[in-house]
Amino acid sequence: MDKISRILTVAVLALFALVFGLALLLGGAQPEHLSYCVAFALGVMAVGGYTLIQRRPRPTPSVWERLGSRKTALLLLGFCFLFNLAWVLFFRLEPAGDFAVYWRAALDLAAGRTPSNRSYLALFPSILGYSSFLSLSLRLFGTGPYVIPVLNVCLTTLSGFFLYRLALRWRGPNSAALVLLCWSIFPSKLFYNAMVLPEPYYTCLLLAALWLAAETEARRPKPVTAALLGLAAGLLLRLVGMARPVAAVAALIALLIWTLLLRTGSGKESRGTWIGFLTLLLTACLLTGPLWSAYAERTLGEEPAAFSGYSLYAGLNPDSLGAYSREDMAHLKQLRRQEGSAISAQSRILEEAKERLHSGTVPFGALFVNKLRSFLGCDEGGAFLSRAGLRDRAYQLLALGSNVWYYAVGMLALWGTWRLYRSGERRTVLLLPLYILGQTLPQLFTEVAARCHYPILPMLILLAAFSYTRPVKPNEPAPADGGKGASHAG
Secondary structure, X not given: OHHHHHHHHHHHHHHHHHHHHHHHHHHXXXXXXXXXXXXXXXXXXXXXXXXXXXXXXOOOOOHHHHHOHHHHHHHHHHHHHHXXXXXXXXXXXXXXXXXXHHHHHHHHHHOOOOOOOHHHHHHOHHHHHHHHHHHHHHHHHOOOOOHHHHHHHHHHHHHXXXXXXXXXXXXXXXXXXXXXXXXXXXXXXXXXXXXXXXXXXXXXXXXXXXXHHHHHHHHOOOHHHHHHHHHHHHHHHHHHHHHOHHHHHHHHHHHHHHHHHHOOOOOHHHHHHHHHHHHHHHHHHHHHHXXXXXXXXXXXXXXXXXXXXXXXXXXXXXXXXXXXXXXXXXXXXXXXXHHOOHHXXXXXXXXXXXXXXXXXXXXXXXXXXXXXXXXXXXXXXXXXXXXXXOOHHHHHHHHHHHHHHHHHHHHHHHHHHHHHHHHOOOOHXXXXXXXXXXXXXXXXOOOOXXXXXXXXXXXXXXXXXXXXXXXXXXXXXXXXXXXXXXXXOO
């Protein structure tokens, strides 16, 4: 079984490297858009500089090692909060488009009113899930223009805490500090913090669930304790599913694949730990589903759609190459009026999506290439959505900077993936490439939206941490694995 598990692990890492590496090349190698080529080249140069810096011998402990993990965490988390807070106070955007939909629904819920756009929310109940969370904040802190941006900053900082703890567990203090610093100043994240959108919220929940899984693995608690940790993780994934169902499904599938097929440790104690963890996690997810459905039906006045046939229909549009289409959205709204219910409208458009799939008019090759490029080929989505508040020159520079940072981190993530392969890694860190694949592959068939790769960004940063290896000091023995990626080489 261990040999099969090792083969499957290599297959997962190879598939991730192939898919993500191809996405980076598709994004960076666009001769018709010179800015992407420039950004990719600058990203390569940044990785080269990083390589030279980390190869320099360091005979004394780093500042992070001297401070200790707690002081380092407090210092860097404080920086993360203040830096991101300064940005949202300086750069403010009015809710528009999809973001206005979330905002209006949250205002209605906070005031105790039935959402004015409830017929639309019934088509896409995930909007209600995030808006319900926002409404709680609006009731507590009011409806001022800075409430949501500051809330996003708090969520970003909490995400930074989970990233730091995960990197500290997997790689050590130096890598943990670099991970948190990278997350703190990640360009596209700064733009998204100024918007009313669910990504900072459910990404924080995902990282919390990942941290619980990593702690369960490291501490190997008794089955009862593991079950309680699984219960907490299950509740977190249910909240994720309320705001972005595909993210919760991707995380759940990744956890099941890793637990059943990839992880090490087949002893009785290990099996008991993970049986308890998974049993309560799945129980929590299943039992809270009807509660969420009942709340949504009571709030909206009708049973909401349990699936999005529209997403598949728009994802197979040969004219828009799977991106948002006004015509497709208008068609869905027309079906909503004709059918009289959200469930019937989504069922009708799902049947039409199947017809489109078998029509022979869908250029699958061009469709998949365009979607992979759109979803993971660049990271200028935050700047693009903020362009209304930027001058043209500023927008171009900020978009370029976002892409340079993304390409550099992406290349380091691939380097880290190579290190995972060389070291025979089998820990919960394998959930990172599994989750990225689970979030990416459905986008090849459904409506693609670049901002939905937001939760992938912290996963890439954690993978990039495995590219960092502390050089061996003079007269210091080499790592036990020969420097091929020790678990705590950072």
